[in-house]
Amino acid sequence: xxxxxxRALQQQSNQSQGRRALGILISLMLTLATFGCAKKEExxxxxxxxxxxxxxxxxxxxxxxxxxxxxxxxxxxSPTSTTVGNFSTSVTLQNLTGKGVLEGSFVTVxxxxxxxxxxxxxxxSNDFQFDYSNKAFQEVTAYHAGDRFRSELNSINALLPTGxxxxxxxCMDEDNAYYQRYQLLDGSIxxxxxxxxxxxxxxxxxxxxxxxxxxxxxxxxxGKAYSSTEDLNQLFxxxxxxxxxxxxDFMAMTFLEPQTTGFDTRIFSRWALGSFxxxxxxxxxxxxxxEYDATFPTCSGYALGAAGFDAATNRASYAYPDGLSWxxxxxxxxxxxxxxxxxxxxxxxxxxNNAPLMAGALYDMYDGLKAENGGNQQIAxxxxxxxxxxxxxxxTKPTVSNxxxxxxxxxxxxxxxxxxxxxxxxxxxTAITNALTARGLLGGSTLAASWASVGTGSTEAAGVKIVDxxxxxxxxxxSAFGSNMSAVVTHTTATGLNNRLNAGEVVAIWFDIKNDxxxxxxxxxxxxxxxxxxxxxxxGHYNYGxxxxxxxxxxxxxxxxxxxxxxxxxxxxxxxxSTENRYFKTNPYxxxxxxxxxxxxxxxxASPKTVTIxxxxxxxxxxxxxxxxxxxxx
Numbered sequence: 001x002x003x004x005x006x007r008a009l010q011q012q013s014n015q016s017q018g019r020r021a022l023g024i025l026i027s028l029m030l031t032l033a034t035f036g037c038a039k040k041e042e043x044x045x046x047x048x049x050x051x052x053x054x055x056x057x058x059x060x061x062x063x064x065x066x067x068x069x070x071x072x073x074x075x076x077x078s079p080t081s082t083t084v085g086n087f088s089t090s091v092t093l094q095n096l097t098g099k100g101v102l103e104g105s106f107v108t109v110x111x112x113x114x115x116x117x118x119x120x121x122x123x124x125s126n127d128f129q130f131d132y133s134n135k136a137f138q139e140v141t142a143y144h145a146g147d148r149f150r151s152e153l154n155s156i157n158a159l160l161p162t163g164x165x166x167x168x169x170x171c172m173d174e175d176n177a178y179y180q181r182y183q184l185l186d187g188s189i190x191x192x193x194x195x196x197x198x199x200x201x202x203x204x205x206x207x208x209x210x211x212x213x214x215x216x217x218x219x220x221x222x223g224k225a226y227s228s229t230e231d232l233n234q235l236f237x238x239x240x241x242x243x244x245x246x247x248x249d250f251m252a253m254t255f256l257e258p259q260t261t262g263f264d265t266r267i268f269s270r271w272a273l274g275s276f277x278x279x280x281x282x283x284x285x286x287x288x289x290x291e292y293d294a295t296f297p298t299c300s301g302y303a304l305g306a307a308g309f310d311a312a313t314n315r316a317s318y319a320y321p322d323g324l325s326w327x328x329x330x331x332x333x334x335x336x337x338x339x340x341x342x343x344x345x346x347x348x349x350x351x352x353n354n355a356p357l358m359a360g361a362l363y364d365m366y367d368g369l370k371a372e373n374g375g376n377q378q379i380a381x382x383x384x385x386x387x388x389x390x391x392x393x394x395x396t397k398p399t400v401s402n403x404x405x406x407x408x409x410x411x412x413x414x415x416x417x418x419x420x421x422x423x424x425x426x427x428x429x430t431a432i433t434n435a436l437t438a439r440g441l442l443g444g445s446t447l448a449a450s451w452a453s454v455g456t457g458s459t460e461a462a463g464v465k466i467v468d469x470x471x472x473x474x475x476x477x478x479s480a481f482g483s484n485m486s487a488v489v490t491h492t493t494a495t496g497l498n499n500r501l502n503a504g505e506v507v508a509i510w511f512d513i514k515n516d517x518x519x520x521x522x523x524x525x526x527x528x529x530x531x532x533x534x535x536x537x538x539x540g541h542y543n544y545g546x547x548x549x550x551x552x553x554x555x556x557x558x559x560x561x562x563x564x565x566x567x568x569x570x571x572x573x574x575x576x577x578s579t580e581n582r583y584f585k586t587n588p589y590x591x592x593x594x595x596x597x598x599x600x601x602x603x604x605x606a607s608p609k610t611v612t613i614x615x616x617x618x619x620x621x622x623x624x625x626x627x628x629x630x631x632x633x634x
Contacts, residue, residue, distance in 0.1 A: 047111070048119035054098020056105075059126030061140035062088040066259050067209045067271035073262060079204035079275050085132025093128065093140070095147055100124045102143045106150035107217070108164045109139045112171030112194065138207035139169045142195060145210035146217055149255055153221065156382045158389045160224040165217060166192040169207045173197050175276060177206040179219035189228055191220045201276045209272040214252040222247050225392035232392075233351070235555045236595045238404040239523040239620060241351035243411055246358035247388060249284055253359070254366045254381050264297060266363060274329070281329035284356050286363035288318055291330035292337035304440050305519070306563035311338045312571030318357040320408055320440035321522025321621055324558045325349060325587070328356045336574030343577075348587040349557035349596065358408050361439040362388065365415075368431025383428065391418040403553050407523045407620035412441035447517050447622025452559075452615075454629055455512030455582035460499040463629050464613075465510040465584065465591050469497050473506060476594035477542065485541060488601075501535065501611075501633045504604035508597035510590055511615060511629055513559055514582040520561040523620030526554045528598055532611035534633070538599040552598050560586045606633050 064087065065071040068079070072087035095105040101119040102109040111120035114135075121128055121136035130136040146167055153159045171194035181191045193216040198204040206212050222244055226232045233241030249268040257265045266286040267274070274283035285291075288299035294314045295301045301315040302308055308317025314337045316326050325348040332340035347353055362384065370380035391414040396405040416436060419429045436442045457463040467473065470493070474486035491505045501507060511528070515521050529551045530536055540546035547553065560581045568577040579585050590596055610632045618624040 047115040048101055048122045051119075052098070052100035052124045054096075054100070057096045057098035057126050059093040059096050059123070059128055061091060061093050061128035061144065062130060062132075062137060063091050063141040063144045064208055064210070065089055066256050067211065069271050069275075070260055070263055075263065075270075077275075079198065079201040079271070085137075088132060088137070090129065091144055093126070093144060093147070095151060096126055098126065100126065102128070102139055104143065104147050104164060106154065106159070106164055107143055107146035107167055109143045109146070109167045109169055111135070111139065112168040113173075114170075117168065135170055138195070138205045141210070142167045142169050142193075142207040142213050145213040146193075149214045149217060149251075152255065152382070153385065153389075156386050158221070158225075158386055160221045160389070161189075161191060165220055167207075167213070167217075168192055168194050170197055170205070171195060173199055175200050177212050177216055177272070179216045179223075181220070181223055189224075191223070193217055193220070198272075198276045200278065204272075204276055206272050209269055210256060211252040211269045212272050214255060215248040215268070218248040218251045219244065221389065222392060225389045226395060227397060230397055232395075232406060234398050234403040235525075235553060237349040237351065237557055238406075238525075238555045239354070239408050239557075240404055240406040242354035243358055243406065243408060245352050245355035246362065247392075249355060249359040250286065250362040250366070250388075251385060253286055253363065254384060257381075258377050266297070266360070268359070279331070281331045284328045284352065284359065286356065286360040287328075288360060290316055290318070290326055290328045290341070290356070292316075292332055292334075292341065296330075304438075304444065306561075306567040309338075309564060309567040310570060311336065311568050311577050312575045314338050314575075316341075318360050318439070320357060321520045321558050322564045323357045323440075324354045324522060326356075327353050334574075336571075336576075338568070339574055339577050342568070342579070343588065346589045346592060348589060349555075354557060357439065358411075358441075361412070361436055361441055364435035364438065365432050368435050369428055372425065372427045372431050383424065387415055387419050387422060387424070387432070390422060391415045394418060400547060402525065402618075404525055404555060409441050409523075409620045412436040412439075416442060444621075445519055447515075447519055447521055447619055449623040450625050451515060451517045451521065451619075451622060452617050452625050452627050453514045453516055454627060455514035455584065457512045457584070458499065461501075461631065463512055464631055465512065466499045466501065467508045467591065467597070468499060468502070468505050469493075470506075473508060476508065476597075480594055481541060488538065488542070498634065501602050501631060503602055503606045503633065506538070506599065506601050508594060509600055509613075509631075510584070510597055511613070512582050512584045513556070513615070513617065513627065515559040515561050516581075517622075518561045518563040519621070520564050521559045521617075521619040521622060522557075524556040524559060525618040526556055527616040527618070528552050528554070529614045529616070530600070530611065531614055531628075532609075534603040534606035534609075535611050535613070535631070536601055536603075538601055542599040554596060554598050556583055556587075556596065558586060559583050602633060609633055 068084050069077050097103045121139045128140045174196045175198050176196040195207040232244050268284045274281050288302040302317045304319045327345050366384040369383050373379040419432050454463045458465040470489045473489045477486040489506045536549045537552040543552040562581045610630050613629045615627045
């Protein structure tokens with residue numbers, strides 16, 4: 001089931017994570033339907049072949065103001081309604097090159113299906129007044145939203161990448177939208193936005209939601225600001241990935257705030273994520289609590305630490321680190337909404353579920369800057385965008401020893417410092433500091449050294465969870481890395497399947513790290529080293545963040561402290577959550593997929609013995625500590 005709009009990862013190394021979109025992986029190469037359209041700079045049927053000449057022009061077109069809901073003023077408008085097209089409005093299109101197509105100084109929109117990545121919308125007079133029934137309508141809407149957004153970035157010298165970004169409208173028939181960076185043969189980087197067509201709500205289009213268009217374009221800006229060669233998010237569930245999503249949500253919400261009159265301006269994608277999936281909702285937001293908190297949207301029960309949670313009254317706070325992993329949308333059943341969210345969400349560590357905490361903190365910063373500038377929305381947006389983009393440039397880059405150096409707290413600190421470097425006023429700097437501190441991203445209590453120890457583990461293996469079923473492992477490897485890679489699993493059921501280590505096996509392994517502190521550990525970089533040559537890690541084709549055959553890295557989103565365990569266990573029945581201060585009980589779905597596993601191989605000549613796996617654990621909010629996990633070979 002789709003989770004959220006996402007950014008495709010450009011990874012050229014053998015740790016390639018493929019294309020991430022809607023919280024799932026699909027193949028790196030996108031296959032699109034083709035209909036034999038002619039090449040660009042000619043014209044046949046609906047596809048452009050001959051371009052008009054021009055040196056720059058304005059034009060006109062029909063679009064939705066933000067999205068069909070906002071444009072109509074109807075929060076209950078259905079994406080399958082026959083009246084959706086009635087709510088378009090005519091606008092002026094700026095920064096066109098004047099060639100009769102949607103090519104502009106800041107964005108260029110092409111068609112991904114019937115025109116096979118060529119121009120579709122065409123007018124020698126730059127009059128793009130298409131009806132909603134014409135797929136060119138989506139191209140115009142995408143152009144208008146994208147051009148306005150990137151033009152604003154240009155006005156503050158923050159246009160990244162420079163030049164015109166490509167948007168592919170109708171790029172596929174799938175509930176999906178993403179930004180993809182490609183490395184071309186000459187070594188240059190090319191990026192494009194893909195906006196799909198919904199299959200859950202057939203006939204609905206992601207291009208009709210301006211928050212989606214801006215969200216995906218911002219991924220291009222975020223990536224370029226951070227690095228031309230390194231991705232911000234390196235490991236599957238690192239906080240840098242959540243930060244990437246949060247920045248895109250934040251920029252879309254705040255840029256469009258003036259147009260979102262009468263609607264909650266802190267909701268991201270009320271149209272696509274909020275209504276395309278029937279009874280389910282996958283929207284996100286920038287509030288201090290999720291939609292199922294009893295006090296939403298005022299979030300009057302918000303507080304730092306365990307005080308911000310109470311299962312008995314359905315109170316949850318988007319404060320770091322306990323606010324990580326709580327899905328935003330109210331598509332859980334009551335009366336115990338927190339209990340339903342905890343047990344009913346199989347994607348606790350997914351980057352989009354962690355994004356609302358940081359998106360909300362940045363929105364709080366934006367509100368503070370607006371107050372400091374007399375309520376001027378444009379100035380507040382410009383200053384917010386500038387400090388975020390400049391902070392990305394200064395954020396720490398990955399190294400061999402630390403593949404995921406950017407965390408929520410480290411980025412908050414960089415933003416705070418960057419505001420001073422940009423010469424923001426004392427009041428503006430204080431507003432930024434206060435917003436980030438209130439979310440637990442600056443200051444506060446941190447974990448002391450030796451905060452971790454070996455947890456209970458599984459029934460079969462103390463301290464760890466091991467999966468050794470070759471059918472399961474081959475399925476996971478094929479899903480993650482390609483079917484040809486599954487041949488690494490050579491053992492069969494004849495070796496004995498016991499969820500333990502046996503000679504000659506390949507296994508997936510998780511570590512039940514116990515948190516001995518009252519404070520929850522957030523954003524834990526787990527660096528694992530085998531101290532016995534009979535047990536080694538598979539190479540970088542299989543392990544995210546692979547370093548060598550004896551050391552690998554993985555990310556755990558959080559590990560409960562004892563205080564939040566007590567808070568969530570309050571109440572009885574539907575209002576009580578049974579959790580513990582160890583990893584396996586922080587995320588009850590930790591072993592449901594391969595995404596938090598490390599892959600190891602036991603030598604075929606290994607004799608029964610106990611080996612040591614040494615973990616070096618670095619949380620975002622505390623000291624690095626080392627824990628030795630004894631694991632038995634049977």
